Ligand SMILES: NC(=O)C1=CN([C@@H]2O[C@H](COP(=O)(O)OP(=O)(O)OC[C@H]3O[C@@H](n4cnc5c(N)ncnc54)[C@H](O)[C@@H]3O)[C@@H](O)[C@H]2O)C=CC1
Ligand SMILES: O=C(O)[C@@H](O)CS(=O)(=O)O
């Protein structure tokens with residue numbers, strides 16, 4: 261497949277991975293050894309925060325009172341959409357019971373984990389929507405205890421709207437702890453909370469690496485690190501809207517890649533010429549982030565046709581994938597690797613990020629090649645069970661005994677032997693490995 265890069269990235273999500281991994285390992289080990297005292301020291305070091313970590317009910321009430329009414333209504337609108345979509349998704353997992361052989365019944369149950377730890381990023385921006393996405397889905401899944409941990413601002417603590425969102429969506433505990441110290445405190449059960457069974461939520465490279473390192477001891481939703489986005493656009497796409505959408509996701513941070521893939525070079529050149537002005541027009545922090553992301557991480561790729569565009573996109577496996585091209589059904593059918601798909605110019609990643617109802621906690625750095633984003637299913641354990649009548653036990657016992665013996669697992673075989681001997685004392689069975 262021939263691809264022409266009109267713009268090629270000098271850095272990727274793996275560029276700083278080694279350094280990040282070392283930093284995070286040291287912090288995790290320290291917090292595991294020294295507990296809350298170490299977590300508080302890192303809060304002071306990284307966030308210049310020495311205030312209260314566990315929010316009291318009075319602090320929650322005071323924060324909620326500071327949120328403007330219109331913003332509360334918007335947050336509740338987003339919550340309602342996320343909740344209703346989560347409920348529909350939950351309905352797709354059913355407990356089942358199946359008589360697989362006469363008298364032998366097998367089944368599946370979906371059991372929610374007890375304790376969920378939801379990380380809500382708040383370093384560069386106030387990610388109110390992340391509180392909605394994580395807490396609402398945990399609540400719909402049926403988790404008994406939900407903790408939110410989020411980065412405090414120096415001298416101020418948590419953003420009031422994040423507190424309102426976490427509280428309104430159903431958090432049982434809210435902590436002012438960011439980054440690795442927030443994730444570690446939820447995983448180790450510090451500050452009076454139950455140890456989390458699963459840690460979910462997005463964050464920067466330190467948060468994503470902390471979750472990755474703790475995985476196994478605790479469940480995680482997925483690697484949801486620095487945001488990335490890809491737009492597939494054909495000759496009919498509106499260059500101004502494509503450029504605006506690229507910039508909208510480059511503002512996340514200096515390490516947020518945005519990629520444009522097209523089969524129409526004039527569109528690519530038009531978009532390339534528009535992006536710098538759109539970035540220059542942003543407020544200072546957003547401009548700095550978007551400029552760095554655009555310069556170092558962005559790519560503009562021209563392909564020969566739509567099939568090559570789709571194949572390129574699947575290779576990148578972006579977190580957000582937008583299609584601004586004709587024949588949307590063809591794309592929906594063809595594309596295989598993405599966290600969330602935005603079909604057509606009339607929708608945009610920002611809708612999904614904030615309020616449309618699909619979850620914005622999504623796989624990054626290519627993780628969309630093997631997983632989808634956060635949903636109720638991530639909090640639910642699909643477990644199995646079985647029971648049998650004595651008749652139902654017969655055939656499976658014989659097969660079990662012979663397979664076990666052939667494997668050399670004599671004790672397993674005898675667990676089947678004793679049942680056959682007890683339930684069918686008058687029958688002879690050849691239970692040897694060669695039987
Ligand atoms: N994949 C997804 O679904 C989503 C991803 N995001 C991503 O979340 C991220 C948010 O990042 P931030 O604004 O930074 O907020 P954040 O809350 O993730 O990180 C802030 C924390 O980083 C820690 N930190 C900062 N510098 C450090 C250092 N040198 N060593 C150790 N720890 C350090 C501090 O403890 C601070 O509390 C962005 O990259 C954004 O793209 C946001 C929403 C959704
Ligand atoms: O990575 C993401 O999903 C973000 O784009 C979500 S938000 O824009 O930070 O709300």
Ligand SMILES: [Zn+2]
Nearest residue numbers: 487508509613
């Ligand atoms: Zn976004």
